[in-house]
Amino acid sequence: MSARREERPSFGRGPLWYLGYLMLLIWTAITLVPFASMLLLSFHSTSDIYAHPLGLSGDWQVANYVNAWSGGAGGAPFSTYIINSLLVAACSLGIGITAGTLGGYGLARAGRWLSTAASRIMVLALSVPLVVALIPLFQLLGQARLLNSVLGISLVYAAFMTPTITLIMRSVFAAVPRELLEAAKMDGAGEVTALWRIILPVARGGLISAFVLGLIFVWGEVQFAVVLLTRPENRTLSVGLLAFQGQFVSDQGAFFAGLVIATLPIIVLFLIFQKYVTKGMTLGAIK
Template sequence: MSTDINPGSARRGLRSYAVLAAVTAFVLAFLAPFLIILLNAFKTGADYRANGSLSLPTSWNWGILADVWERVGFTQKLLNSVQISLGVVLIAVVLALLNAYAIGIGRVRWRTAFLVFFLGVNILPQEGLVYPIYYLFKEVGLYDGKFGYTLLVGITYSAFGTYLLSSVFAGFPRELIEAAAMDGAGRWTILWRIVLPMSWPTLSVMCVFFFVWSWNEFLYPLVLLISNDNQTVPLGLSVLQGQYTSDPTSMSAAALLGVIPMIVFFLIFQRTLTRGVTAGAVK
């Protein structure tokens, strides 16, 4: 009986192990900051100073989360972040859908110029826009208001959504549009009855990303939302870091509180995100 090993199979096996090792190293490197936060979120200050940030807690300080929750006013900031993020998703998706329908399916004039404009909005840095927006909001009375901030971020994100959906709608089956038009369907009927249901996988992915992006925004709310009652979660957690003082354990607990809602959000919408990405890839 021959015991020779196929060289091709051996090489494929080595490549598989190498890929597995690389993926494992990447996952560990990605999870390392979260593990460090988890370790330090329940330490006492004395324990952190004595044993450092990489040691296990000698005693678990379970009350630190409640203490940080009260100090930050986390309930109000959590509600603000949820309200603002949901509003941003609604504004951005509706505007992107209408714009992309006109550009990708309606084939408006100067389509390329519009796409270049929306692409340009995406690449403009926030640092270059924040001061003009600050003075504009001061003039029109939208400064330090959740409505104005939500409107600003929603319109900004809609530029990316328009650019993305326009490329998707450009390949939309024209036969369906023509058949619906021959049956007497108007533009609004075609949009809501045909285009929207078939585009829902892409729209669902956009909703998830827009929600996460809005939740993590820091520069705009730092400049435009100065009242404590209007601040979002990332901005509220930043108050624990002073210029001359800092409490690493409280900051770790605050970071844990900030990341838990996103983990819950992804667990709830994991299937929606997976189906959307898979549908887009198959298409």
């Protein structure tokens, strides 16, 4: 890939080229401002933030992070939101990846009729606006006494990530050499063992994509969480943050520290698994 890029013809650098490049730099600045600003402001006291909104001067302190972690008035501490998000992520990814991997494997190997029909259903499910399922899911989870519970919202998230994961895993398994599939099937070990021991290791990249994409979805989802998790102690990070804004009006430093705590893990994860994220997002988009 990089070798190919070097072969690209060099383009003339007239005044227009420099103007274009300046635009790229401006877009880069707009992209980076929130990240940099959050980080800088999270190390200052409220009075410093009001005096220097750019966060470049004033006293530097880390106490904000401690305050954010232990929480403020009128809500749960940040640690609760993080733990809830992690629990919901673990539970929904467990269900979603299991169902999606099996589904993708099934679609890659099933007869043409089932494969086409089920793939169409998955693509349709992928395009459904979340809002149309909101009220019935509130009703359904209410009847099942699963509102304000990790299991309830995890099932919903799992269902909405299943189509994407199924389609990603289908394309991964479809690329696995036929002989490997046949060989695995012929071995007396049985279908499930064959899938587990032979096919899954080959599909590792697809699984990582599914995992990181699912985590990004769960970490940032707002609409379902606002409706299905109404008690402060059950909230996940994304909606906890909305309450957090009110909790910390008088402690802006802690407020920005909270934003950093919410963003940093997912950014680090993305930087580590970048290749898988971009690949998964591309696969999920090509229907």
